[in-house]
Amino acid sequence: MLDLTFIRTNTDAVKEAARLKNNPIDINALLELDRRVVSLQQEVEEARAQQNALSKKIQQAAKEKNVELRNQYIAQGKQLSEAIKEKEPLLAQLQEERYQQLLLVPNIPDPSTPVGKDEDDNVPIKYWGEKPTFEFPALDHYDLMQKLEMVDIERAVKVAGSRSYSLKGAAARLELALMNFAFDRLSRKGYTPIIVPSMARDFAFVGNGQFPKGRDQVYEIEGQDLFLVGTAEVSITGMYKDEILKAEELPLTYVGYSPCFRQEAGTYGKDTRGVFRIHQFNKVEQYIICEADTAVSVQWFEELERNAEELIQALELPYRIVNVCTGDMGDGKVGMHDIECWVPSENRYRETHSCSYFHDWQARRANIRYRDAEGKVRFVHTLNNTAIASPRILIPLIENHQQPDGSVRIPEALRPYMGGQDYIRPR
Numbered sequence: 001m002l003d004l005t006f007i008r009t010n011t012d013a014v015k016e017a018a019r020l021k022n023n024p025i026d027i028n029a030l031l032e033l034d035r036r037v038v039s040l041q042q043e044v045e046e047a048r049a050q051q052n053a054l055s056k057k058i059q060q061a062a063k064e065k066n067v068e069l070r071n072q073y074i075a076q077g078k079q080l081s082e083a084i085k086e087k088e089p090l091l092a093q094l095q096e097e098r099y100q101q102l103l104l105v106p107n108i109p110d111p112s113t114p115v116g117k118d119e120d121d122n123v124p125i126k127y128w129g130e131k132p133t134f135e136f137p138a139l140d141h142y143d144l145m146q147k148l149e150m151v152d153i154e155r156a157v158k159v160a161g162s163r164s165y166s167l168k169g170a171a172a173r174l175e176l177a178l179m180n181f182a183f184d185r186l187s188r189k190g191y192t193p194i195i196v197p198s199m200a201r202d203f204a205f206v207g208n209g210q211f212p213k214g215r216d217q218v219y220e221i222e223g224q225d226l227f228l229v230g231t232a233e234v235s236i237t238g239m240y241k242d243e244i245l246k247a248e249e250l251p252l253t254y255v256g257y258s259p260c261f262r263q264e265a266g267t268y269g270k271d272t273r274g275v276f277r278i279h280q281f282n283k284v285e286q287y288i289i290c291e292a293d294t295a296v297s298v299q300w301f302e303e304l305e306r307n308a309e310e311l312i313q314a315l316e317l318p319y320r321i322v323n324v325c326t327g328d329m330g331d332g333k334v335g336m337h338d339i340e341c342w343v344p345s346e347n348r349y350r351e352t353h354s355c356s357y358f359h360d361w362q363a364r365r366a367n368i369r370y371r372d373a374e375g376k377v378r379f380v381h382t383l384n385n386t387a388i389a390s391p392r393i394l395i396p397l398i399e400n401h402q403q404p405d406g407s408v409r410i411p412e413a414l415r416p417y418m419g420g421q422d423y424i425r426p427r
């Protein structure tokens with residue numbers, strides 16, 4: 001959410017951001033509604049002020065035993081309270097409408113963001129690692145996982161329907177190893193490990209920006225104000241709602257784990273093979289709450305990205321980083337980089353990490369503030385990035401490290417979390 005005063009005084013910049021982000025919001029209509037709210041607010045406040053003045057006059061008239069005048073004032077008072085009783089519900093309704101419109105206003109993208117329509121317009125900015133060349137017919141992740149008895153999709157689909165899966169054997173151990181590996185590396189950097197609820201209330205989804213627009217991606221628990229989170233980002237944002245932190249408490253640096261649930265609405269027929277795009281997965285998330293300073297936000301953005309690069313390099317996976325374009329980045333982002341790992345079977349890079357910074361767009365929605373060094377209360381800045389999301393990361397991991405004999409080499413960095421195992425071999 002942007003500050004109303006900012007929208008009033010930077011209307012063209014906000015309209016341009018909406019245009020660049022394919023966001024259909026009508027800023028003129030929002031400002032017209034805002035003017036109605038402001039004028040109606042003034043009317044109600046004036047009426048209340050007159051009421052106060054009148055009550056003094058009534059007391060004065062009573063003291064002077066001037067019954068005539070006193071009754072006159074009381075009649076005026078009645079008229080005023082009638083008028084207020086009629087205006088207040090309308091004011092409340094218009095304020096709610098304005099708030100709902102405000103939630104749809106996008107953030108202003110950083111000038112370094114490429115202008116584009118969708119992911120095809122994202123701009124690669126870095127490549128790392130040698131793509132493997134296979135002297136044998138390389139298999140895709142699903143064939144490999146089946147041969148190595150690492151997955152059971154049929155029975156999972158029987159239980160949970162489409163886009164479900166079970167990880168078996170080495171894949172089950174790899175997933176937990178990867179979660180531990182990510183937790184370990186980031187905890188060593190001083191990030192606070194946290195395992196957060198995967199069920200959260202409506203306000204948490206409003207806070208991170210998932211609601212109202214992304215509501216169709218979220219599973220709802222019938223009859224309760226509870227929804228399944230698609231990322232720990234929702235729960236951590238919600239945790240700090242309405243809090244005023246102390247400057248010395250910042251920055252808060254979390255490495256958060258949660259199961260993630262996504263409806264994947266609108267992706268029918270996309271990535272249906274294997275475990276690339278599923279309804280439930282596990283993710284270790286990096287999350288930062290820092291002071292309201294653009295340079296500080298950018299520093300954390302760079303650190304979160306570097307952290308993810310270190311993990312991927314330790315897993316010895318070729319990858320690239322793309323600067324996500326305005327049409328693909330979503331409403332809340334100021335800047336966004338995706339990290340895409342090389343998937344040999346598809347002969348292309350696929351997204352495995354997404355790193356974003358928001359300035360105070362999320363903080364305004366969740367009302368997360370801090371008292372700065374001068375004692376001024378301000379909204380914080382928030383950022384997040386994937387550390388490891390599995391099973392998607394298993395796809396490049398297994399494919400890139402497959403061997404001629406059908407085994408899969410486990411990268412050195414992961415072996416301590418796999419009981420020292422070095423290869424996954426067919427039985």
Ligand SMILES: Nc1ncnc2c1ncn2[C@@H]1O[C@H](COS(=O)(=O)NC(=O)[C@@H](N)CO)[C@@H](O)[C@H]1O
Nearest residue numbers: 231233276277278351352353354385386389392
């Ligand atoms: N439906 C899905 N199936 C499997 N993995 C997914 C799915 N959706 C997202 N992911 C994984 O989770 C990562 C982060 O998802 S994201 O929506 O892009 N970004 C976030 O959730 C941010 N909180 C940063 O993690 C993706 O890069 C991908 O690796």
